[in-house]
Amino acid sequence: MAGAPCTVALDAMGGDRAPGEIVAGALDAAGTLGVRILLHGRVEELRPLLPDPVPELVTLVDTRDVIAMDDEPLAAVRKQKDSSIVVCARAVHDGAADAMVSAGNTGAVTAAAVLRMKRFRGVPSPAIAVPIPVPGHHPQVLVDAGAVVDASPERLMLYAQMGGAYARARYGLDAPTIGLLSNGEEAGKGDDLRRRAHELLRSVPGFVGNVEGSDFMHPGRADVIVTDGFTGNVALKSMEGALRSLAGMVFGVLDATPETRDAAKVITPRLLEAAEAYDPDLTGGAVLLGVDGVCVISHGNSSARAVVSAVQLAADCVDAGAVRRMQEAVANAR
């Protein structure tokens, strides 16, 4: 990074393992990435977790409210204006930070980003972009993974435009391919939303037509897969569940008999290495598309390692001008 270090507003109170793992990740990120961290949370809870003196690149920002993982998002953001999530979003809007990262309540992070950072022109609602691991290949981008349950054909077209621009910025793709998630590859497949969206998406550069659920995690068919937030979230959770089941089956077999346990001594290190491609702690998390600033949502069970990945992702998005490129993509299509 040239010039001043990137500044990331980090929500220290969000996530199942907050604040301990978040603070540990903040220290690691500041030390290894050279990113300036504005650590938001209750100082009396955070200070005991920090060395004395606090590293130069870490600044404590005292916020009094804490939005719980199960709080109703909109009400929480409205009522808890001095929460770490809301103040992080405000820091990006006010220019105190270049990006925000939170492992907290996803709905609240989304609402805070929309209300404080604001949506950018041409985007009526945000979308969550999640990287889907593809072994030996750059990840696919799933948009929307659950920011807004309902979508119109016009919104799906926006997701495609933003998703394409994001894939270009994030993965350096010159011409990302974009698919519409449906229940068959043929243009006429799907419900009314899918059929109408298909017609609109024909005008989006890189559109390759419908893709199916089986096209996830495989290279070649689509770099960006677009769908409504309801279906996207179901697809994401289905993949997570299937992978967990598969991992349980593999390790169950390896632990079944003395012979397989011997084999496991050889195979397990290689399996674990390969499994890193699927490790949510290493993907950096999800990015909120359509808001006027970089907002990274790390998964709720984030470890310190996940926080470092998320901060890295945020800094990469800032460096790549991801938001500007998405704004341009939407503006050029209007």
Added chain:
Amino acid sequence: MPAETHVERTPLGPDDVFGLVRERLAAILEIDEDRITLDARFVEDLDADSLALIELVEELEEELGERTVGFHVDDEDLADLRTVREAVDYVVTRLGEGGGATS
């Protein structure tokens, strides 16, 4: 001296509130003001989701809070506001009550 912050102003009537709602909602949804009629339904006719309505509420609170100290919209009431007319009537009532602030 700071500028006067509490100025006597003419009370807002339904037409004024409708004008304000229409202007702000059109800006949030990026649609023509003409589409925002009193009978328009937020979700079905204007494609306004809950986030857009909260944006509207916050802008109204900021604008009207300058006129009526403590003006706010209860989140619990939002679900009942399905049309522009219902929102305008709600705001006018609240303004008449002195902002809706609870003591």
